[in-house]
Amino acid sequence: MSGEHHQESFWTKYVFSQDHKWIGIQYGVTALFFMLLGFVLMIVMRYQHVHSGTISPDTYNSFGAMHGTIMVFLGIVPVIVGAYGNYLVPLQVGAPDMAFPKLNMASYWTYFLGGVTMLYGFTLPGGAANSGWTSYPPLADIATTGQTVWLLGMIFLITSSLLGSVNIIVTIVQLRAPGLTWMRLPFFVWAQLITSFLLLLAFPPLEVAGIFQLMDRVAGTSFFLPTGLVVGGEMMSNSGGGSPLLWQHLFWFLAHPEVYVLILPAMGIIAEVISTNIRKPLWGYSLMVKSVIFLGFMSFLVWAHHMFLTGMGQGMSNFFAITTMIISVPSVILLTCFILSLYGGSIRYNTPMLFALSFIPMFGIGGLTGLPLGLPLSDIPLHDTYYVIGHFHYVVAPGTIFAIFSGIYFWFPKITGKPLNEILGKVHFIFSFIFMNLFFMPMFFQGLAGMSRRLADGGQSYAHTQNVIQYNDFMMYASWGLAIAQLPFIINIIMTLIKKTEKSPDPNPWECTTLEWVAAPSPPIGHGNFEEVPNVYRGAYDYSVPDAKKDFLPQNEED
Amino acid sequence: MQIPYNEELRPDTGLYNAKLGIWLFLASEVMLFGALFSAYIMLRTSNPYWFDIKTVLNIPLATLNTVLLITSSVTMVMSWVSLKLKDLNKFKLYLGITLICSFGFLIVKYFEYASKFEHGLYPSSSTSLACYFTMTGLHVLHVLGGVAVFLYLIGPGIKMWDSEPERFTNRIEVIGLYWHFVDLVWIFLFPALYLL
Numbered sequence A: 001m002s003g004e005h006h007q008e009s010f011w012t013k014y015v016f017s018q019d020h021k022w023i024g025i026q027y028g029v030t031a032l033f034f035m036l037l038g039f040v041l042m043i044v045m046r047y048q049h050v051h052s053g054t055i056s057p058d059t060y061n062s063f064g065a066m067h068g069t070i071m072v073f074l075g076i077v078p079v080i081v082g083a084y085g086n087y088l089v090p091l092q093v094g095a096p097d098m099a100f101p102k103l104n105m106a107s108y109w110t111y112f113l114g115g116v117t118m119l120y121g122f123t124l125p126g127g128a129a130n131s132g133w134t135s136y137p138p139l140a141d142i143a144t145t146g147q148t149v150w151l152l153g154m155i156f157l158i159t160s161s162l163l164g165s166v167n168i169i170v171t172i173v174q175l176r177a178p179g180l181t182w183m184r185l186p187f188f189v190w191a192q193l194i195t196s197f198l199l200l201l202a203f204p205p206l207e208v209a210g211i212f213q214l215m216d217r218v219a220g221t222s223f224f225l226p227t228g229l230v231v232g233g234e235m236m237s238n239s240g241g242g243s244p245l246l247w248q249h250l251f252w253f254l255a256h257p258e259v260y261v262l263i264l265p266a267m268g269i270i271a272e273v274i275s276t277n278i279r280k281p282l283w284g285y286s287l288m289v290k291s292v293i294f295l296g297f298m299s300f301l302v303w304a305h306h307m308f309l310t311g312m313g314q315g316m317s318n319f320f321a322i323t324t325m326i327i328s329v330p331s332v333i334l335l336t337c338f339i340l341s342l343y344g345g346s347i348r349y350n351t352p353m354l355f356a357l358s359f360i361p362m363f364g365i366g367g368l369t370g371l372p373l374g375l376p377l378s379d380i381p382l383h384d385t386y387y388v389i390g391h392f393h394y395v396v397a398p399g400t401i402f403a404i405f406s407g408i409y410f411w412f413p414k415i416t417g418k419p420l421n422e423i424l425g426k427v428h429f430i431f432s433f434i435f436m437n438l439f440f441m442p443m444f445f446q447g448l449a450g451m452s453r454r455l456a457d458g459g460q461s462y463a464h465t466q467n468v469i470q471y472n473d474f475m476m477y478a479s480w481g482l483a484i485a486q487l488p489f490i491i492n493i494i495m496t497l498i499k500k501t502e503k504s505p506d507p508n509p510w511e512c513t514t515l516e517w518v519a520a521p522s523p524p525i526g527h528g529n530f531e532e533v534p535n536v537y538r539g540a541y542d543y544s545v546p547d548a549k550k551d552f553l554p555q556n557e558e559d
Numbered sequence B: 001m002q003i004p005y006n007e008e009l010r011p012d013t014g015l016y017n018a019k020l021g022i023w024l025f026l027a028s029e030v031m032l033f034g035a036l037f038s039a040y041i042m043l044r045t046s047n048p049y050w051f052d053i054k055t056v057l058n059i060p061l062a063t064l065n066t067v068l069l070i071t072s073s074v075t076m077v078m079s080w081v082s083l084k085l086k087d088l089n090k091f092k093l094y095l096g097i098t099l100i101c102s103f104g105f106l107i108v109k110y111f112e113y114a115s116k117f118e119h120g121l122y123p124s125s126s127t128s129l130a131c132y133f134t135m136t137g138l139h140v141l142h143v144l145g146g147v148a149v150f151l152y153l154i155g156p157g158i159k160m161w162d163s164e165p166e167r168f169t170n171r172i173e174v175i176g177l178y179w180h181f182v183d184l185v186w187i188f189l190f191p192a193l194y195l196l
Helices: A010-015 A020-050 A057-093 A101-123 A146-174 A187-218 A244-278 A285-301 A314-342 A351-368 A376-382 A386-416 A422-448 A471-485 A487-498 B017-045 B059-084 B088-118 B127-154 B156-163 B165-195
Strands: none
Touching: A020 A057, A020 A101, A020 A386, A020 A471, A057 A101, A057 A146, A057 A187, A057 A244, A057 A386, A101 A146, A146 A187, A146 B017, A187 A244, A187 A285, A187 B017, A187 B127, A244 A285, A244 A314, A244 A351, A244 A386, A244 B017, A285 A314, A314 A351, A314 A376, A351 A386, A351 A422, A386 A422, A386 A487, A422 A471, A422 A487, A471 A487, B017 B127, B017 B165, B059 B088, B059 B165, B088 B127, B088 B165, B127 B156, B127 B165, B156 B165
């Protein structure tokens, strides 16, 4: 980086910015819009379950596939890694910017291109990708053109996440401020580090799978097509000799670590919010760090528990069942540390804390309902039922999305210098909490009754679903309630943004200890973040230290 | 604004930023090609009617390509060493040879592909040919990426030598690491596709 100051134009400041804070905001705003789009698709599908025939089954299939893709790859990961990681990691490690600002900009714009490519699919004849977000061949190999566009979009997104994850890892390893040793890092930074390693190492196999599928679709190869495949009563003319199972292995080799990409940064956010609002150190910080590292390693060894139904053999199934049970141990350790941290704390019940507190039982439900899916015996009847949908939505929606909300309420005064309204925030929390549970809980009952996922009529035509079909109406109303519950949030953000700024906003309204609050003004200064490079003298969670003058000791304060 | 450790080494890690960055990128690349080779093994071992492509591939040409790539790797190191010795002309010479070797590789590859197509051997003809074209194709894309960076560094990018010689040397080291990796991938591709 050259040191000279030059006048920044509108384009370099707001569009092609290289400032990690602005890129973080770009990521966040774009991804929240994508999440809104994914949400709208869901509302339509829920309406369709009750009023069958509103959209055609083909459209329903593409809505289902795109809801999953948008929420995971264009919504949550870009918010939680792209936005939070970009904005907070350099601030929390005391760095002037990310290690590679130009790559950072390229990462956002590649993500943006990937998103536009995905959306372009909707305009094609046959609609967007419609083979599920998992895109299993042979179906995906012979699907409409939307699938090709989906694959191209994925290649953009994989490239973007590669650039982003290299950047975050190098920033954490190389740009930590003087005195900020590994065990003094905020837990959020640890979570981002492990997440970035997962993205770095798990995505390439999906890229290979994507290239293979693209070759199958464009060049007529048979990587995933078996010999003698009959489609619509006619024998396929391809050479055959491929393996549909290969896609599943390559896909889940990414997609299981991806689950931890969704959840680990959420836990990082929760750790920051909880430690601030209990006014005491996190219980078992070093245990949590070790757990998250172990969890990162193990997440590469569990992928085939998504494939018990493929008949891969008793030995393989046992291996993956055992690794799955092992990986639940560090997850439980992390949650237990959060709960034990609460014990004896003087808890402040503000909006970010309410979201963080509700994360614990919600993720608990999501995680514990996952255990039966990790054992072949109980997975086989539950596989591809609404039970699975309920399970992973509990992890991601009231889990990760609540963590995202918690983080937005928590860091909004950091980013804008203006705190969000507490009353609207609490209204947002209470109704979101109620409707999330009303929405996702019935899925477990439907799934246990054997209702399959991905049915365009919501299961109306099946005899064995008749006892649980009435929940569809209930969930449709719950989805409307959930939509209305987001209005206070949107109103809150707009109202706060247009409110006049106070002359000198409090840089540290929550009385935190970490560098982004104590060493930088709110909002932080443009390029460079800090007036001078902060020196770090203590760990991230020195709250209520005995005999200290105040109940929090900033990381950059000498003894 | 100055990003720390862009040129100088961070004392506790002993690295400058870009060097850590390229190693992480290469780790990701290992996973990419690792997945490719794993897929190749799985497809090949699970298919009793595997079409043996040894019979249609040109082993002498591939051997020539192996020699070209190894030579380019050696001259790549020498171009970096020349910069360390502050000899810009030697650097240009060695990077030039690296470029010529990589162009040679691409030309040979072109003739190999062209002769396959002439004989009606396409990726769609059999899964083994699909593997051959996809794996070597991705490798060729990596070679092209390297060539593009070489052209930049010996062309407009060389101006940096006058202003920031340390940083320019680092750039050559980083692209060198990438180039050795591309070379290494070929060292694995050659026996896996042509010989075994």
